[in-house]
Amino acid sequence: MPFWRWNAISKDHQINEEIRAKEVRLVGPEGEQIGIKPFREAMQMAIDANLDLVNVAPQAKPPVCRIMDYGKFRYEQQKKEKEARKNQKIVDLKEVWFRANIDEHDYQTKMRNVLKFLKEGDKVKCSVRFRGREIAHSNIGQKILERVANEATAAELCVIERIPKLEGRSMIMILAPKATH
Secondary structure, three states: HHHOOOOOOOOOOOEEEOOOOEEEEEEEEOOEEEEEEHHHHHHHHHHHHHEEEEEEEEOOOOEEEEEEOOOHHHHHHHHHHHHHHHHHOOOOOOEEEEEOOHHHHHHHHHHHHHHHHHHOEEEEEEEEEEOHHHHHHHHHHHHHHHHHHHHHHHOOEEEEEEEEEEEOEEEEEEEOOOOOO
16 A cells, blocks of 8 residues: 555654544645545545545644645655755854054955955954953054944945954954845
């Protein structure tokens, strides 16, 4: 009998003989309401149509079962999930390190990277690392991060998600890309 074939695959729906209800509300293969039927009669209708009986709403009273080709249903579901995963944008957090005594050219190179990451839709964590006695002049790091924030917001690419804040020997600021809606 072909109606045991999906038992090994399915964990999210009850199929055919797995259904443990005396009566079920039956929906036909074309989506039409057939009504409340005894389980055995519903199962026989599915067998006659050479399809599966699938419990689509087990919490309902009585449970709602549909006559359908379960293999085709699972295939369509997997295709939809794959399409949804393909369309979602994963936002990465990219980190750009600055130094307190950074030269202008190095600053411009790192700033280009910050702008590139924001254009790609990633968040950017800008950090200024202090070595040795540089920590005494944390205001220099603050000025560098404020300059980065001003240039990035002037290009209208981002919003400041987290203002510059000293954490240990680093000052950290997070920029998030503007929503492109």
